[in-house]
Amino acid sequence: MTGYEAVILDVDGTIVRGEELVPGATDGLRALEAAGCSRLLFSNNPTRGADHYGETLAPHGIDVDPDTVLTSATVSAEYLAATHAGERVYLVGAERLEAILDAAAVELTTDPDAAEVVLGSFDTAFSFGTLWESLRALEGNVPFYGTDPDATIPIDEGEIPGSGAILAAMEAVAGREPDAILGKPSSIAAAAAMDRLDADPTDTLVVGDRLDTDIALGNRAGMETALVLTGVTDRADLADAEIEPDHVLESLAAVDTLL
Numbered sequence: 001m002t003g004y005e006a007v008i009l010d011v012d013g014t015i016v017r018g019e020e021l022v023p024g025a026t027d028g029l030r031a032l033e034a035a036g037c038s039r040l041l042f043s044n045n046p047t048r049g050a051d052h053y054g055e056t057l058a059p060h061g062i063d064v065d066p067d068t069v070l071t072s073a074t075v076s077a078e079y080l081a082a083t084h085a086g087e088r089v090y091l092v093g094a095e096r097l098e099a100i101l102d103a104a105a106v107e108l109t110t111d112p113d114a115a116e117v118v119l120g121s122f123d124t125a126f127s128f129g130t131l132w133e134s135l136r137a138l139e140g141n142v143p144f145y146g147t148d149p150d151a152t153i154p155i156d157e158g159e160i161p162g163s164g165a166i167l168a169a170m171e172a173v174a175g176r177e178p179d180a181i182l183g184k185p186s187s188i189a190a191a192a193a194m195d196r197l198d199a200d201p202t203d204t205l206v207v208g209d210r211l212d213t214d215i216a217l218g219n220r221a222g223m224e225t226a227l228v229l230t231g232v233t234d235r236a237d238l239a240d241a242e243i244e245p246d247h248v249l250e251s252l253a254a255v256d257t258l259l
Contacts, residue, residue, distance in 0.1 A: 004037050004224070004259070006199035008217075010208030011043040011053060013231020014252055018156035021060045022230045024253025029062060031256035037205070040197050044072045044183045044213055046121040046147035046163055047096040068196065072148040072163075072183025073097050075192045076119065077104035079182050080145075084117050090137040092130055092166060093121035093147070112137035120170045120178065121147040122163040131169055138174040148183035150213065152232065159232070185216035194221075207255060209233055211243040219243065228252055 009015065015025045032039060041053055041064065050069035057064050073096070080089060081104045088109040091098060101108060101119075109115060115137040123130065138144060151164035171177050183189050194201060201222040208214020209231025218225035227233060227245035230252070238248065247258060 003203070004035070004205045005203040006038040006040065006197040006205070007032050008040050008042050008193055008197070008204060008206045008208075008223070009252075010210070010214045010231075011041050012045060012153070013209035014207060014214075014228050015041070015062075016056060017230070019056065020156065021057075022251060024251045026060065026062065028252030028255040031259060035259045037259075038197050038199060040068050040070065040193055042070045042184065042189070042193055044148040044150050044210075045153075046072045046076070046183065047094045049074055049096075049100050070189075070192055070196065072121075072189070073100045075189055076121075076145070076147045076182040077101050077106055078192065079188055080104070080106045080117065080119070084143065087116040088114050089117045089119055090115035090133075091119050091121070092126065092134055092170065093119065093123050097121055097147070115142055117143045117145070118170075119145050119147065120163065120167045122153070123166055126166050126169075131173060134170045135173045138170065138176075144170075144174070144176065144178045146178040146181045148213070149181050149185075150210070184213040185220060187220065190217055190221040193217075205258065207249075207252060211237070211241050211245070215245045216243050218245075226255065226258060 048071050050066035053069050054064040077100050088107050090112055112133040118137045146167045147163055149164045150162040152159040153162040204223045206218030206223050207226045209228050215225045225245045226247040226249050228249050228251055
């Protein structure tokens with residue numbers, strides 16, 4: 001057994017990179033299971049729902065209950081459905097996110113002039129026209145949210161621009177930052193995670209590869225944190241970082257040293 005009752009695990013860059021399993025990831029997951037830790041997978045991927053990670057990890061022999069998975073997409077959908085019911089949401093985002101919002105009964109509009117709420121996210125079709133429409137949608141004081149702040153996304157070939165890059169463009173034309181980020185590292189994301197785990201934050205370990213999302217989430221919520229070096233952060237990044245993890249691990253495989 002361990003002092004941790006629960007663990008929040010990032011997925012991309014921690015368990016998988018692209019569609020490939022990070023070496024040693026299964027060893028780390030087995031160690032956490034043997035230690036009796038409740039497990040929640042939490043990805044800031046705004047284009048995926050809970051079922052996706054079960055399908056991704058099943059071929060690697062990792063069973064995932066969809067009820068133990070959160071993504072910035074599912075958290076955003078739940079939040080908007082609860083706090084902006086019946087309000088028209090103008091989305092800058094992918095079709096998959098649109099489907100997740102629609103399934104949560106979030107009312108969407110493609111008319112920027114009809115927007116009562118604006119949500120910015122990852123969008124491979126983002127263009128000058130999209131930015132122009134975003135400017136119109138953001139006129140006045142309509143609530144403005146982002147799914148996640150990730151400026152880049154790790155893939156097999158390296159990195160691609162993420163939601164944070166698109167939000168930065170939207171912020172620039174609107175002259176204001178989002179009212180809230182709904183995924184990690186927000187308090188909204190932390191509350192969603194703790195609701196699923198039913199554990200005390202002080203007894204929870206957060207493991208991830210990003211200082212500004214995974215580690216910041218844990219630090220803000222009073223959880224213990226462990227950074228893995230299999231994603232976007234390396235030791236050189238730690239030297240000048242304002243956000244500090246409690247532990248630094250070469251990979252998830254080394255999590256047994258904390259148990």
